[in-house]
Amino acid sequence: xxxxxxxxxxxxxxxxxxxxxxxxxxxxxxxxxxxxxxxxxxxxxxxxxxxxxxxxxxxxxxxxxxxxxxxxxxxxxxxxxxxxxxxxxxxxxxxxxxxxxxxxxxxxxxxxxxxxxxxxxxxxxxxxxxxxxxxxxxxxxxxxxxxxxxxxxxxxxxxxxxxxxxxxxxxxxxxxxxxxxxxxxxxxxxxxxxxxxxxxxxxxxxxxxxxxxxxxxxxxxxxxxxxxxxxxxxxxxxxxxxxxxxxxxxxxxxxxxxxxxxxxxxxxxxxxxxxxxxxxxxxxxxxxxxxx
Amino acid sequence: xxxxxxxxxxxxxxxxxxxxxxxxxxxxxxxxxxxxxxxxxxxxxxxxxxxxxxxxxxxxxxxxxxxxxxxxxxxxxxxxxxxxxxxxxxxxxxxxxxxxxxxxxxxxxxxxxxxxxxxxxxxxxxxxxxxxxxxxxxxxxxxxxxxxxxxxxxxxxxxxxxxxxxxxxxxxxxxxxxxxxxxxxxxxxxxxxxxxxxxxxxxxxxxxxxxxxxxxxxxxxxxxxxxxxxxxxxxxxxxxxxxxxxxxxxxxxxxxxxxxxxxxxxxxxxxxxx
Numbered sequence: 398x399x400x401x402x403x404x405x406x407x408x409x410x411x412x413x414x415x416x417x418x419x420x421x422x423x424x425x426x427x428x429x430x431x432x433x434x435x436x437x438x439x440x441x442x443x444x445x446x447x448x449x450x451x452x453x454x455x456x457x458x459x460x461x462x463x464x465x466x467x468x469x470x471x472x473x474x475x476x477x478x479x480x481x482x483x484x485x486x487x488x489x490x491x492x493x494x495x496x497x498x499x500x501x502x503x504x505x506x507x508x509x510x511x512x513x514x515x516x517x518x519x520x521x522x523x524x525x526x527x528x529x530x531x532x533x534x535x536x537x538x539x540x541x542x543x544x545x546x547x548x549x550x551x552x553x554x555x556x557x558x559x560x561x562x563x564x565x566x567x568x569x570x571x572x573x574x575x576x577x578x579x580x581x582x583x584x585x586x587x588x589x590x591x592x593x594x595x596x597x598x599x600x601x602x603x604x605x606x607x608x609x610x611x612x613x614x615x616x617x618x619x620x621x622x623x624x625x626x627x628x629x630x631x632x633x634x635x636x637x638x639x640x641x642x643x644x645x646x647x648x649x650x651x652x653x654x655x656x657x658x659x660x661x662x663x664x665x666x667x668x669x670x671x672x673x674x675x676x677x678x679x680x681x682x683x684x685x686x687x688x689x
Numbered sequence: 690x691x692x693x694x695x696x697x698x699x700x701x702x703x704x705x706x707x708x709x710x711x712x713x714x715x716x717x718x719x720x721x722x723x724x725x726x727x728x729x730x731x732x733x734x735x736x737x738x739x740x741x742x743x744x745x746x747x748x749x750x751x752x753x754x755x756x757x758x759x760x761x762x763x764x765x766x767x768x769x770x771x772x773x774x775x776x777x778x779x780x781x782x783x784x785x786x787x788x789x790x791x792x793x794x795x796x797x798x799x800x801x802x803x804x805x806x807x808x809x810x811x812x813x814x815x816x817x818x819x820x821x822x823x824x825x826x827x828x829x830x831x832x833x834x835x836x837x838x839x840x841x842x843x844x845x846x847x848x849x850x851x852x853x854x855x856x857x858x859x860x861x862x863x864x865x866x867x868x869x870x871x872x873x874x875x876x877x878x879x880x881x882x883x884x885x886x887x888x889x890x891x892x893x894x895x896x897x898x899x900x901x902x903x904x905x906x907x908x909x910x911x912x913x914x915x916x917x918x919x920x921x922x923x924x925x926x927x928x929x930x931x932x933x934x935x936x937x938x939x940x941x942x943x944x945x946x947x948x949x950x951x952x953x954x955x956x957x958x959x960x961x962x963x
Contacts, residue, residue: 414795422795425788429806432844436818436825443824496711499704511708513956518715520898520952522905524922525941528929529718532725535933537735539721572715601700622812630816633907637929647816654820654912667820674814 437671443664452658462665471649475669478646481560482628485567489575489624490617492568497576497616498609501583512580519573527566527634534562534638558640566638567628574627575620582616618681626674646670719945726942728935743939763924763940770921773835774903777842781899784843785850786892790884792851793858810845811852818845819912826913834915841913842903849902850895857891890958897955901948 414422444462447455465471500511518526533540534557541553556562590612594604610617632647639645646666653663729740754764792804810818818841826837865887869879885892907922914923921940928937 413797414791418791418795421787422791425784425791426803428784428844428847429803432822432825432840433806433809436821439828440817440821440824492711495704496708499701499708502701513953514712515715516952516956517949518719520901520905521719521945521948522907522922524905524907524926524929525722525944526718528925528933528937528941529722531929532722532933532938533718569714569718572711595697601696626812626814630814631908632816633911633926637926650816650820651911654823660824663820664824667817670814671817674817678812 440664440667443661444668446661446664448659448661452660454660462662463669465662466665466669471646471666474644474649475646478629479673481564481567481645482625484564485571485628486575486621486625488564488568489572490621493572493575493620494579494617497579498583498613500576501580501586508584515573515576515580519577523570524633524637526570527637530562530566530569531557531637534565557638558642560639560643562638563635563643563645566634567631570634571624571628574623578619578623579613579616581619582613586612622677622681626677629673630670722938723942723945726935726938728938731935743935747936747939747943762919763921763936766919766924767921769835769918770904773839773842773918773920774900776839777846777903778896778900780839780843781847781850782892782896785847785895785899786854786888788847788851789854789858790880790888792855807848807851811848815845815906815908816912819909822909823912832915833913833918835918837913837915838910838918838920841909842906845906845909846899846902849898850892853891853895853898854888857888861887894955894959897951897958901951901955905948 443454445458445460447457447459447461449455466475496515500508500515503511532538535541536553536555536557540556541550544550545553556565586609590608591604594608599607630647630650632645632651635643635645635648650663650666650670653659653666657663725736726743727739727741728736729742730737750759750761751764751767753759754761788807792800822837822841822844823833826833831837861884865883866879869883870876874882905922906920907926910920910923911926914920921944925937925940925944928934
């Protein structure tokens with residue numbers, strides 16, 4: 398809350414930028430134009446191009462790359478990637494929401510310490526955290542040793558390089574990205590509203606469904622986007638945890654710019670993922686008509 | 690009433706218990722990795738007793754590399770990473786702070802579009818950013834190397850500085866700057882003597898964020914690096930694909946400690962904001 402909220406705003410911020418203002422703004426705009434907009438446009442151009450036998454890009458116009466994206470082979474991989482990303486997002490939401498809620502409602506002194514506990518894995522390289530799971534899931538690793546010792550299994554489980562391992566890796570890497578934005582919403586939640594719901598006789602389920610969830614919706618939306626979108630295109634975690642056995646759309650894209658040397662097709666796949674991203678973004682941030 | 694209260698307490702207890710389990714899930718792998726870095730065994734995961742030998746080996750490798758006795762690709766990539774992250778941080782801080790200040794200072798119709806544009810590099814899937822920049826650099830016939838990695842990193846790092854500073858500016862009392870000018874300061878003087886110090890905690894925590902992000906980045910770097918600009922995370926990725934090794938445990942442990950230190954520093958600076 399700004400102390401002047403509601404008062405007529407007299408500060409200089411209302412000024413329209415003159416020539417000097419635009420000159421000062423120029424580096425920022427130039428940077429965004431050169432390294433965000435231009436690359437996207439060039440990728441769009443490439444996605445309609447062709448390539449010769451040597452992998453050189455031939456500038457023509459054809460839809461062939463896009464028809465290839467919808468070839469059953471690639472479509473299946475794309476759908477599978479969306480499916481894994483959706484599972485990862487769902488698990489992160491179910492696992493992370495209660496944590497975000499509990500931390501957000503904790504007394505302030507404890508809250509900041511707990512928040513730091515979430516920030517540390519958030520900032521630690523996902524690569525290293527994935528590597529840690531490779532260590533744990535190895536057939537002679539600590540998880541199997543523990544389960545064998547407890548007598549819960551008689552032969553070591555082969556979890557590494559399976560789809561399960563991929564999901565574990567994705568959930569582990571993205572969980573903090575779900576918890577943090579929800580925490581942000583929970584922290585702002587007005588305690589009186591929650592208490593009112595309980596006082597009016599709502600049980601925990603009802604209070605959650607009709608008061609807490611709608612009020613923390615912005616955090617949920619942000620969390621879902623921060624997990625779902627990067628999870629679709631992720632190739633490093635799927636590579637390490639799934640071996641070469643669980644190819645995702647990210648691995649296919651990566652391959653087009655590597656061994657396959659088919660940049661135009663890679664660009665078309667990239668554009669498809671970008672459209673998927675834009676659609677998700679639009680659907681989740683669209684104003685909910687039921688919210689007032 | 691009493692029954693309801695105890696029900697609430699029970700619910701809170703359940704939530705707390707669940708959160709405890711999740712924290713264990715988040716931390717056990719990290720702690721295990723650090724523990725394993727002290728493992729004497731050559732096999733990365735069979736415990737054979739406590740030892741500093743992998744740290745000594747890593748230290749010796751670093752010394753040999755620095756003194757020029759024996760080139761170590763690993764140490765070289767670590768030096769690359771720190772160099773890149775430092776340059777990226779300087780540029781991101783300048784671009785991000787200036788951007789936040791100007792977006793705060795001026796109001797105009799395109800403001801919203803520009804703000805949205807700033808958010809794009811933060812939320813766009815990294816792989817899209819990686820391949821679009823790769824295609825762009827090739828189309829501009831730029832040789833992939835340090836410059837291309839640095840440009841790419843600045844592009845996704847500076848928005849974090851911008852957002853941090855913008856958040857700080859959102860809470861500023863306009864009287865602060867006005868008072869400075871009423872007391873005879875020129876707009877420039879008011880900016881550098883009053884506003885910049887006010888923004889400083891956000892600038893520092895944003896800068897630390899940019900440094901950590903650049904240091905850890907894998908995907909965008911994967912596409913935009915050249916043969917001479919291999920970074921440490923990419924070297925680690927290459928090694929991890931081949932399999933587990935004790936030296937990898939050691940590097941990871943060092944990496945974790947560095948990240949934790951940077952995070953704690955960024956958070957405590959941010960704490961000063963209040």
